[in-house]
Amino acid sequence: MKGVSTIQSFRVYKHGLKRLIQALGTEYVNLQNVYERLLVGIAPSHRIEAMIDDPFGELWREAQLLGRLRLRLWRSFKNFEDTVHDMREAVQEMMEKLGIGPDGEVEWIEHTSIRRQYKRVSFILQRSNYHDLLTRIREGVSSLQNMAIMNVNMESDRILRSQVRLNQLVNVTSNNIYHALRSTMTCRCQRLHEVGLRLTPPSRTIVPQDSDDDVIKELQFRLIISHMGPLATPSVRQWSEVLLQSARSQVREEPTTPLATKSSSSKKSVKFSVRSSVSSTNEFMQASAIIQPATATFSLGSAAMPVDSGMPQQIRDLCETMQTTEKRRSGDNCGHIQDHMSAKPSEYGVYFMDCLGDCENYVLVPLKDVLRDQSNGTLPPMLYSDKLRLAWVIACSVLQMQETPWIPSCPTHDDFYVVQKGGVPQYQNGFVLKHLPDRGGPGSTSTSTTSSARPTLLSLGIILIELILGQPLESLQPQDTPASQLSPSYEAANKFLGRVNMLGDLGISAPCNVVSVRYLKARTRRVS
Incomplete structure (x- = not known):
């Protein structure tokens, strides 16, 4: 009868083990959802599942992704890291209390009487032994969920602030x-x-x-x-x-190295095994996998640069x-x-x-000349990818370096250049050009020569429109247009913006629209 009673009690503890597995499994799924929310929008879609399965692994250590993670987590970057490591420690402590060795095997399985094993199990599976640790894991996952949700919701405003600060420093x-x-x-x-x-x-x-x-x-x-x-x-x-x-x-x-690794000598997996229940072993091993990936800590590496001697x-x-x-x-x-x-x-x-x-085979050519030669057939039309690349770098550079000696406050297509090598334009990079020595006075570095009626955003919008249409704005206007009206203006830019929209080229027409709308609002406020 004592043997039967022991077996019945053993089954009770088996149910306790099952509840523990379910609790850990739930937290594991919640943690996977946190990783997914954190990665969507900043990691390539085809890599997200692999990154969820291997959190903080090799794919997480790419410099570009690390920068995006830092931007997304903002001030909570270190807190997120600390919470993950606290959860890791909690699971490690639970492994020790449950008698699970580094290899994932249960250390207390003995080839002795079932009664001795029962006494060991009854001690190990007492709720008080792991309740606090399970609470730490739950609270950790909950904290990560809150951090992920709040940071993702505020990301757009933070990106703007980050970019404004970077532009000022540049x-x-x-x-x-x-x-x-x-x-x-x-x-x-x-x-x-x-x-x-x-x-x-x-x-x-x-x-x-x-x-x-x-x-x-x-x-x-x-x-x-x-x-x-x-x-x-x-x-x-x-x-x-x-x-x-x-x-x-x-x-x-x-x-x-970005995302420096703080890991143990061997990668640990959690495995719990009771001879009477193999299925429970596999479930517990999967549920406890939340400990396995948390072997790395974030650290921003230095940018690659030449080494001085x-x-x-x-x-x-x-x-x-x-x-x-x-x-x-x-x-x-x-x-x-x-x-x-x-x-x-x-x-x-x-x-x-x-x-x-x-300098005969390698020449910097103004963007105006490139657009003119394209419109008259001297040069082949610029590829869409080249237009998009130049539009992106020009827009970023205007915002970063406006009103410096490099870029005037109201730039035009005369202020930007592309390389022409052997007579063939190279659209991979754009340039701004200065001539030195500057033998003028101290005030000669100012390059803002355009009328104040052409604010920066309007000037940028005109350049983007010219890029997508492949022609200078002046050449797009009727031949009988009076000379006094040939200078690009808001009205002319807004007129040809419709042609950009008709092309359906959202890659460049979207920023053109943004520029025009912002300028129109600003001008309306001044009038009112």
């Missing part, structure tokens, strides 16, 4: 870089040097925890500079590409330095330039990247 830094270039390009060459700044879309995510100095350290500016060839062939003018980055980032620790020297004459580029390897530090006009003097490291060729 604006200040690009302005300082121009003055640093201007102060070191003081040669007496008969021909001015052409300095083209490559336009790039934002690639940095800013959250409240990031300091301005840290962001500026990671900003990189690529320039192409025309200069005389080596001293042996001084008559040949060439193009060289250099990279400029804050010199404050030169002395730094070795870059860390020793303390770089200050460049006194950039023209002379550029003539020695053929002797350098890609990534070599040429020295640093200084900006003394800002309230806080700045230094920028100059890194040689590549020799691009001579």
Whole structure:
């Protein structure tokens, strides 16, 4: 009779085990839903399921995705990480109390009498042994759910604030870089040097925890500079590409790998086995998998950059330095330039990247000429992907560098350039162009020459319309249009915006519409 009673009691504890498995299974599903909510919209759709099955695995460590996660989680990034690790510790403690070894096997199964096993089970499966730990897991999942929901709901406003802050830092830094270039390009060459700044879309995510100095350290500016060839062939003018980055980032620790892993020597899986119930073992192993993925912690790695060898020297004459580029390897530090006009003097490291060729085969062509040649058939029409890419980088650059020496407050198609190599336009990158040395006075750096009746957003909208239509706006107007009305205006831009909408090209017509609507609202407010 005692044996029968023992078996009946053993079944009672089996039911307790089943309830524990169900509770963990529920939290596991809830946690998967948290991961899904966190990933939708920032991770590729075809990868989401794999990332849910392997949280914080290799796919989570990509730099681009990590930046999006930081932006989405905003101030709760560290709290999210800490909560996941607290849940991991709770499950590990539960494994220890339930007698589950590192290999997932139950350690208390003995080849002895069933009564001794019963006594062991009755002690291990007492509710008080794991109730607090289960509560920690439930509260952790609930906290993650709340963080995910609230952060996703506020993401759109945060993206705007992050972008505005980044634009301000790029604006200040690009302005300082121009003055640093201007102060070191003081040669007496008969021909001015052409300095083209490559336009790039934002690639940095800013959250409240990031300091301005840290962001500026990671900003990189690529320039192409025309200069005389080596001293042996001084008559040949060439193009060289250099990279400029804050010199404050030169002395730094070795870059860390994004999403640095803090993991144990072996990847643990949870397995609970009772000889009388194999099915319960598999269920518990799946339910307890919430511990398995939480083996990594977030840490933002350093941006890739050239490595310095020793303390770089200050460049006194950039023209002379550029003539020695053929002797350098890609990534070599040429020295640093200084900006003394800002309230806080700045230094920028100059890194040689590549020799691009001579100025006869490698030319910067104004966007206006490209559009004109396309409209008259001299050049083939620009591909849709090229239009979209140029529209994106031009729009971003106008917002980032408006009213700096690089871009005037009211830019036009004359202010942007593309590379023409061997007579063939290269639409992969856009550029803005300056000529140095600037032999004018201190006020000569101002490039805002357009009428104040053409605010920045209207000017940008006109450029986007011209890009999608493939023609300068002036050439789209009737031939009998009076000369006084040929200058692009809001009315003309709004008229041709209808043609953009008829094309159904939402990739560019959408921002054109946004620009026009914002300008119309602003003008209406001024009138009222």
